[in-house]
Amino acid sequence: MKAVLVEPQQRLVLGDAPDPAAGQGQAVVEVEAAGVGYFDLMNLRNGASSVPGVEVVGRxxxxxxxxxxxxxxxxxxQVAADADQLYPVxxxxxxxxxxxxxxxxxxxEGAVRRAAVxxxxxxxxRGASGGIGVLATQIAHARGAEVTAVTSSAEYGERLRILGAAKIVDRxxxxxxxxxxxxxxxxxxxxxxEHLELLRPNGRYVLCGGTAGVPxxxxxxxxxxxxxKSPTLFAFSLTSVSPEERRKSWDRVLKLVADGQLSAVLDRTFPLGEAAAALQHVEQGKSFGKVVLLNE
Ligand SMILES: NC(=O)c1ccc[n+]([C@@H]2O[C@H](COP(=O)([O-])OP(=O)(O)OC[C@H]3O[C@@H](n4cnc5c(N)ncnc54)[C@H](OP(=O)(O)O)[C@@H]3O)[C@@H](O)[C@H]2O)c1
Structure with missing residues (x-):
C-alpha cells in the first residue's frame, strides 16, 4: 500500500509500505479520509517516526x-485498528x-457535557474557528446557551454567527x-x-487544548x-475517556447531526500525497474547521 513515511529531518513522503495485518481484536480499515490535526504536528515535532494520523474513516x-x-x-x-475503537458511520x-x-x-461534546452547559x-x-471550536460553538448553542466566540477575523466571526454564536470577540x-x-x-x-477572571459565580472552565502554549x-x-465564587477548572482529554463513553458521545454527536443541530466544518482537503502541505496549513493556524487528507 501507499503510506506517508517520515524521512530524516521529519520530511514526509508518499511511499510504499507493507499492507497492515489485523492483530488479535483488530480490523483493517480501507482508508477513505484521514484527519490532520495539531496532535500530528506535535508528534512530529517530538521526533515521532511512525506514519502519522490518529483518525480515519473507511470501510x-x-x-x-x-x-x-x-x-x-x-x-x-490502510490501517489496522482495535475493534473497540471503531465507531459506526x-x-x-x-x-x-x-x-x-x-x-x-x-x-x-465531552467538554460541553463536563461543563454541564x-x-x-x-x-x-476560545479557538472558535478551529476544528474543535466550530463544533463546541454549535453544541453549546444546541443546548440553549448564549455563545460568545473568540476568533481572529470579522470573516470568521460572520461564519461563527451562522453556526450559532450570538456574540463575537475578535482577539x-x-x-x-x-x-x-x-x-x-x-x-x-x-x-x-485573564479568561479565568471572567468566570461568573459557580462558573466552569474547560481546558481542552493548547495551541497558544502552556499557561x-x-x-x-x-x-x-x-x-x-466556587470556580471549577477541568482539564479534559479524550485519552482519559473509556471506549464505552466515547461510543455514547459519538452516538450523541450523530444524533445532533441527524437533528440538524450540528454540521461538520471542513476547511480544506488535500490528497494523501500532499500530507506535508496539509500539516503546514494546520501549523499556520488559519484554518476554519478541519483539514482532511483524501485517498483518491
Ligand atoms: N482535549 C483533547 O482530547 C484534544 C483532542 C484533540 C486535540 N486537542 C488539542 O486541542 C487544540 C485545538 O485543536 P484544533 O484541532 O481545534 O486546532 P486548530 O484547528 O488548529 O484550531 C486552533 C484555533 O485556535 C486559535 N488560536 C491559534 N493560536 C492562538 C493564540 N495564540 N491565541 C488564541 N487562539 C489561538 C485559532 O482560532 P481563532 O483564529 O478562531 O482564534 C485556531 O483556529 C490543540 O492544542 C490540540 O492538540 C485536544
Whole structure:
C-alpha cells in the first residue's frame, strides 16, 4: 500500500509500505479520509517516526463504513485498528465530513457535557474557528446557551454567527469584557489567567487544548483568589475517556447531526500525497474547521 513515511529531518513522503495485518481484536480499515490535526504536528515535532494520523474513516472487511481512532498510521491507504475503537458511520454522510467531526466532535461534546452547559447560560469558546471550536460553538448553542466566540477575523466571526454564536470577540482587536458561566478553551497559553477572571459565580472552565502554549503556573491564581465564587477548572482529554463513553458521545454527536443541530466544518482537503502541505496549513493556524487528507 501507499503510506506517508517520515524521512530524516521529519520530511514526509508518499511511499510504499507493507499492507497492515489485523492483530488479535483488530480490523483493517480501507482508508477513505484521514484527519490532520495539531496532535500530528506535535508528534512530529517530538521526533515521532511512525506514519502519522490518529483518525480515519473507511470501510472494514464487511464493507461497513467506520470512524477508526488509532495511535498512528492513519495517513495511509490502510490501517489496522482495535475493534473497540471503531465507531459506526451512516452511509448518508460524506467520509471527509465524518473525519471533520471525528475526535474533535467527541472532544467538543465531552467538554460541553463536563461543563454541564445549561439553557440560557453564557458560554465563551476560545479557538472558535478551529476544528474543535466550530463544533463546541454549535453544541453549546444546541443546548440553549448564549455563545460568545473568540476568533481572529470579522470573516470568521460572520461564519461563527451562522453556526450559532450570538456574540463575537475578535482577539486581534479586543478582549472579552462580559462574564461567563462556562469557558471552553482550546488555546490555553498566557491568556488563561485573564479568561479565568471572567468566570461568573459557580462558573466552569474547560481546558481542552493548547495551541497558544502552556499557561504559567500563576495563571491559576484566580482560582484561589475567587474562592468565594466556587470556580471549577477541568482539564479534559479524550485519552482519559473509556471506549464505552466515547461510543455514547459519538452516538450523541450523530444524533445532533441527524437533528440538524450540528454540521461538520471542513476547511480544506488535500490528497494523501500532499500530507506535508496539509500539516503546514494546520501549523499556520488559519484554518476554519478541519483539514482532511483524501485517498483518491
Ligand atoms: N482535549 C483533547 O482530547 C484534544 C483532542 C484533540 C486535540 N486537542 C488539542 O486541542 C487544540 C485545538 O485543536 P484544533 O484541532 O481545534 O486546532 P486548530 O484547528 O488548529 O484550531 C486552533 C484555533 O485556535 C486559535 N488560536 C491559534 N493560536 C492562538 C493564540 N495564540 N491565541 C488564541 N487562539 C489561538 C485559532 O482560532 P481563532 O483564529 O478562531 O482564534 C485556531 O483556529 C490543540 O492544542 C490540540 O492538540 C485536544
Amino acid at each position: 472494514v472487511e464487511d464493507r461497513r463504513r467506520v470512524l477508526a481512532l488509532i495511535l498512528s498510521g492513519g495517513y495511509a491507504q 451512516p452511509d448518508t454522510l460524506d467520509p471527509a465530513d465524518v473525519v471533520a467531526l471525528g475526535v474533535n466532535a467527541m472532544v467538543a 445549561a439553557p440560557g447560560e453564557r458560554v465563551l469558546v 486581534t482587536r479586543e478582549r472579552p469584557e462580559e462574564t461567563y458561566d462556562v469557558i471552553i478553551d482550546t488555546a490555553a497559553g498566557p491568556q488563561v489567567r 504559567e503556573p500563576e495563571a491559576f491564581e484566580p482560582l484561589m483568589r475567587d474562592f468565594h
